[in-house]
Amino acid sequence: MRTQVGIVGAGPAGLMLSHLLHLRGIDTVVLECRSRDHVERRVRAGVLEQGSVDLLVRTGVGERLLREGLRHEGIELRFDGESHRVPMTELTGRAITVYGQQEVVKDLIAARLATGGRILFEVDDVRPGGLDTDAPVIRFRHGGRAAELHCDFVAGCDGFHGVSRAAVPAGVLSTYERTYPFAWLGVLAAAPPAVDELIYAYHERGFALYSLRSPQVSRLYLQVAPDEDIADWPDERIWSELRTRLETVPGWSLNEGPILAKGITPMRSFVVEPMRWQRLFLAGDAVHIVPPTGAKGMNLALSDVALLGDAFAAWYAGGRTDLLDAYSRTALERVWRAQHFSWWMTSLLHRLNTDDPYEAKLQSAQLRYVTTSRAYATSLAENYVGPPG
Ligand code: APR
Numbered sequence: 001m002r003t004q005v006g007i008v009g010a011g012p013a014g015l016m017l018s019h020l021l022h023l024r025g026i027d028t029v030v031l032e033c034r035s036r037d038h039v040e041r042r043v044r045a046g047v048l049e050q051g052s053v054d055l056l057v058r059t060g061v062g063e064r065l066l067r068e069g070l071r072h073e074g075i076e077l078r079f080d081g082e083s084h085r086v087p088m089t090e091l092t093g094r095a096i097t098v099y100g101q102q103e104v105v106k107d108l109i110a111a112r113l114a115t116g117g118r119i120l121f122e123v124d125d126v127r128p129g130g131l132d133t134d135a136p137v138i139r140f141r142h143g144g145r146a147a148e149l150h151c152d153f154v155a156g157c158d159g160f161h162g163v164s165r166a167a168v169p170a171g172v173l174s175t176y177e178r179t180y181p182f183a184w185l186g187v188l189a190a191a192p193p194a195v196d197e198l199i200y201a202y203h204e205r206g207f208a209l210y211s212l213r214s215p216q217v218s219r220l221y222l223q224v225a226p227d228e229d230i231a232d233w234p235d236e237r238i239w240s241e242l243r244t245r246l247e248t249v250p251g252w253s254l255n256e257g258p259i260l261a262k263g264i265t266p267m268r269s270f271v272v273e274p275m276r277w278q279r280l281f282l283a284g285d286a287v288h289i290v291p292p293t294g295a296k297g298m299n300l301a302l303s304d305v306a307l308l309g310d311a312f313a314a315w316y317a318g319g320r321t322d323l324l325d326a327y328s329r330t331a332l333e334r335v336w337r338a339q340h341f342s343w344w345m346t347s348l349l350h351r352l353n354t355d356d357p358y359e360a361k362l363q364s365a366q367l368r369y370v371t372t373s374r375a376y377a378t379s380l381a382e383n384y385v386g387p388p389g
């Protein structure tokens with residue numbers, strides 16, 4: 001099999017890259033180890049920055065997003081029994097849209113398949129090779145058979161646990177990381193959200209987040225210990241803890257309903273540099289992870305591949321290498337801004353598991369400052385909504 005750009009991974013990064021390259025007349029094949037059904041159902045993040053929405057709409061895959069996505073112009077910070085609204089749109093002119101990552105994935109898969117795009121699901125044993133030659137080849141197994149994909153470039157969009165990053169020889173990449181002494185327990189519930197905007201709550205028992213997916217479905221999170229076992233969290237315990245951490249404002253209560261899905265996600269910050277080695281270009285979670293508190297993960301994946309799409313297009317249009325050469329440096333600027341913001345939101349809002357009362361006082365002072373200073377709130381807002389598209 002032959003293509004121009006071989007893409008490993010059918011998450012938002014791999015699928016969007018395939019779509020962008022198709023619009024430029026560049027052929028791709030996407031290799032995905034899971035089934036189509038699995039990737040379309042996987043519950044993940046749900047916040048799109050304005051620039052991500054603009055990209056999806058501009059490239060013709062935003063129709064359902066514009067119909068079903070929920071545009072939000074502010075978020076609420078809740079602490080010390082008080083609610084404070086950060087009016088993001090008033091402060092920045094931009095908004096966010098709540099739309100599940102798996103919905104973006106469904107829309108992109110449908111768009112690719114409608115125009116004859118090749119996505120191979122349930123492939124095994126993917127091994128990118130020849131990356132330091134001008135004829136890379138990705139070896140894999142599909143339907144029990146060994147296969148080869150010959151290409152000009154390989155795009156490693158296979159997430160944190162993927163194989164692409166590991167194909168780079170030892171000593172080339174530098175890793176920067178931090179693990180946090182807590183995790184998030186997330187639930188999807190068939191309950192109409194009791195909120196119009198997301199609530200980020202700081203509580204002495206730990207952080208809680210009230211988000212949503214639709215007028216009928218709520219998405220809620222609790223800070224828990226990193227080694228917490230989901231089996232120890234029957235539904236009633238989850239609701240009780242959510243009530244304790246969120247029902248801190250007089251007269252306000254959340255809406256409960258059947259829990260449709262639940263899981264525990266570790267929190268980490270992680271970056272490897274550079275995002276390229278020879279003919280391998282890495283994008284999305286394969287090269288950087290942010291804790292979910294800043295809602296940046298899916299947006300970073302999309303902004304990486306927007307750059308990569310332009311860079312491949314310039315190469316195929318006339319052999320220009322400047323954008324390919326600049327890819328890692330350009331993408332990392334945005335990545336590090338999001339790393340800092342995500343770390344900052346995380347440190348601001350979580351119970352830090354230190355017994356140091358000085359830390360708690362600093363958190364309190366920051367929460368007070370961000371909810372009383374227009375300058376500081378604007379800084380939060382412009383990071384949260386992301387740069388102009
Ligand atoms: N071979 C083929 N496919 C693989 C392999 C492999 N060895 N390893 C992983 N994959 C697939 C995964 O099954 C997944 O579908 O690569 C895809 C990677 O997709 P994501 O993990 O969604 O990563 P990305 O596209 O970079 O999107 C980042 O995902 O985890 C969230 O918070 C994150 O929102 C962010 C987004």
Ligand code: PHB
Pocket residue numbers: 044045046047198209211212219292293294295
């Ligand atoms: C979500 O809706 O899944 C969500 C929202 C905001 C976050 C993280 C996750 O910061």
